[in-house]
Amino acid sequence: xxxxxxxxFAYFRDNRFKLEEREISEETTVGDIVDALGxxxxxxxxxxxxxxxxxxVYRPAAGDVLxxxxxxxxx
Amino acid sequence: xxxxxxxxxxxxxxxxxxxxPPAWAGYGGRGLTSTIVSAEVEPTCHPLGPKNKLVxxxxxxxxxxxxxxxxxxxxxxxxxxxxxxEANSGGTAAQLLARAGVKAxxxxxxxxxxxxxxxxxxxxxxxxxxxxxxxxxxxxxVVDALTKRTGGKQGLITIGPAGEMKxxxxxxxxxxPDGGLRSSGRGxxxxxxxxxxxxxxxxxxxxxxxxIADPEKFREANKVFAKALVDHPVSQALGQYGTNVLVxxxxxxxxxxxxxxxxxxxxxxxxxxxxTMHDTILARGGRIKHNCHPGCVIQCSQVxxxxxxxxxxxxxxxxxxxxxxxxxCVDNLDHIAQADKLMDDIGVDTxxxxxxxxxxxxxxxxxxxxGAGVCRILQEDIAKGTPLGRIIGNGAGSVGRAFGITxxxxxxxxAIPAYDPRAIKGIGITYATSTQGADHTMGYTIxxxxxxxGGKLDPLTKxxxxxxxxxxxxxxxxxxxxxxxxxxxxAALDNATCLPALIDLINAKYGLSLTGDDVVNLGKYILxxxxxxxxxxxxxxxxxxLPEFFYLExxxxxxxxxxxxxxxxxxxxxx
Numbered sequence: 001x002x003x004x005x006x007x008x009f010a011y012f013r014d015n016r017f018k019l020e021e022r023e024i025s026e027e028t029t030v031g032d033i034v035d036a037l038g039x040x041x042x043x044x045x046x047x048x049x050x051x052x053x054x055x056x057v058y059r060p061a062a063g064d065v066l067x068x069x070x071x072x073x074x075x
Numbered sequence: 076x077x078x079x080x081x082x083x084x085x086x087x088x089x090x091x092x093x094x095x096p097p098a099w100a101g102y103g104g105r106g107l108t109s110t111i112v113s114a115e116v117e118p119t120c121h122p123l124g125p126k127n128k129l130v131x132x133x134x135x136x137x138x139x140x141x142x143x144x145x146x147x148x149x150x151x152x153x154x155x156x157x158x159x160x161e162a163n164s165g166g167t168a169a170q171l172l173a174r175a176g177v178k179a180x181x182x183x184x185x186x187x188x189x190x191x192x193x194x195x196x197x198x199x200x201x202x203x204x205x206x207x208x209x210x211x212x213x214x215x216x217v218v219d220a221l222t223k224r225t226g227g228k229q230g231l232i233t234i235g236p237a238g239e240m241k242x243x244x245x246x247x248x249x250x251x252p253d254g255g256l257r258s259s260g261r262g263x264x265x266x267x268x269x270x271x272x273x274x275x276x277x278x279x280x281x282x283x284x285x286x287i288a289d290p291e292k293f294r295e296a297n298k299v300f301a302k303a304l305v306d307h308p309v310s311q312a313l314g315q316y317g318t319n320v321l322v323x324x325x326x327x328x329x330x331x332x333x334x335x336x337x338x339x340x341x342x343x344x345x346x347x348x349x350x351t352m353h354d355t356i357l358a359r360g361g362r363i364k365h366n367c368h369p370g371c372v373i374q375c376s377q378v379x380x381x382x383x384x385x386x387x388x389x390x391x392x393x394x395x396x397x398x399x400x401x402x403x404c405v406d407n408l409d410h411i412a413q414a415d416k417l418m419d420d421i422g423v424d425t426x427x428x429x430x431x432x433x434x435x436x437x438x439x440x441x442x443x444x445x446g447a448g449v450c451r452i453l454q455e456d457i458a459k460g461t462p463l464g465r466i467i468g469n470g471a472g473s474v475g476r477a478f479g480i481t482x483x484x485x486x487x488x489x490a491i492p493a494y495d496p497r498a499i500k501g502i503g504i505t506y507a508t509s510t511q512g513a514d515h516t517m518g519y520t521i522x523x524x525x526x527x528x529g530g531k532l533d534p535l536t537k538x539x540x541x542x543x544x545x546x547x548x549x550x551x552x553x554x555x556x557x558x559x560x561x562x563x564x565x566a567a568l569d570n571a572t573c574l575p576a577l578i579d580l581i582n583a584k585y586g587l588s589l590t591g592d593d594v595v596n597l598g599k600y601i602l603x604x605x606x607x608x609x610x611x612x613x614x615x616x617x618x619x620x621l622p623e624f625f626y627l628e629x630x631x632x633x634x635x636x637x638x639x640x641x642x643x644x645x646x647x648x649x650x
Contacts (some may be wrong), residue, residue, distance in 0.1 A: 045308070053527075073526050
């Protein structure tokens, strides 16, 4: 098991959390974490680990900070 | 009603209505303002002198019922940058000008005395009137007084005290449907209107309507177009959180310019974020959604109330909140909202002025984080035109020169907006090559670098960034000519029905048969025309560079510098 930090943004926070520490297994992918949170992968716009973009297949390492955003824009 | 060119000569206070020259007929919005400025303004003229001209043009579709088509273009030679300029804004003026039969309003010349004037635009022409009551007044007082004087339905274009004092950061305000203000913010165009001694322009289209060549085809195309906009998830997020939803994601990426561009992340980001703003608006009874012009289906604007539940500001945008917030290290949303309202009232660009405050903080004029101090200087110095107020009101470059600061985030003397080009390299290419000084809206690579819209391109790599910026700048120039809000681009990048529907709308209105290639060629023509003006004004590729500190000072947390060579940047123009 390894410990990571998960951060949620915009409406993904509704009935969930802003920031939470989680224990995950060696095999756990970002996609697994998104699924476990009950977030539809189709609604995910951006994934970042340690401030770099990442994909559903990535397996976070101990101490990683995972940020999950819905599709957003502005400017 | 056939569109005409309305021309006002402020030297002799006369006006005429002219036929549209055939060479201008196919253009609207930015395409038209840049064409007219290039054709009629001496590139080397003083921007505040009698030879400069201010050109105001609705877009090709403004005044129709096409969704999101109410944007206005204002062009001139910029007193801030010395380049050609087009500042784009919402509000009701574009639609009302189009309904009055105005394809473009050209304001030229300069009166000799100290008398101030206003313009009244109707389908019959423009009258020039002396104005005394409202001189020296802030924009909100102007809107209130004119709503009483002329009724609430007229369109209004005004300048505040900053425009009267011809500050380089002065904007032009456009009244929105609820009497709030939208801004043609960038490049100091308020100073150009002030140099013509015009305090405001009132627009009454009477019963004028915009002609549609093929109404049925137009209706069909608008249905498809509006659906593409409404269906796109970015449109929905913009309605819920406004543009300020970006604070947290740009902060997370490490590209949120903080403490006068010395860091890429702001410790107080959560307090100024779109999420916090959304919850605050809900708790205080403001409005989550608001449209800057009738017919907008995205509604990214909002009304932000103070703690007592009274309206504090509206159109509270990410760029303004970032600039006053992270860049000045102010983590109090109420101070930022108060400063936003003051800047709207005084009539200064929120990006230019807030970035100027960041440089002033670095110079020790006030402390980083001093939001109350910002509000005090806005009221006591900038609004009153004290020497300090004029130094800050003339923009970030002005502050840097006055105080000997080297970390001055400007390109062509225009303040860099809310994305650090070291951590988001594509936007650095846009800042460097834009024909109008640093401006994120000229080629918004953030969509692809950060947001995953229109594909994905790693923000920290160099590969592909020049091409990305080029394609976006070409497309943006074309969109800015239609009267469409730039936020249609999110749908246009991802939904294959969106852009063809937009072209169908133009074809149905004018009885044309334009194709996608024509739109791309329009964008290229606009960029080349603008660049030719700048070259004739004395600009070279050496001006298409970022300030030195971006190449020297690594930006945390990624600890990266901007590393494009001049030669690499210059390949932008290979089209």
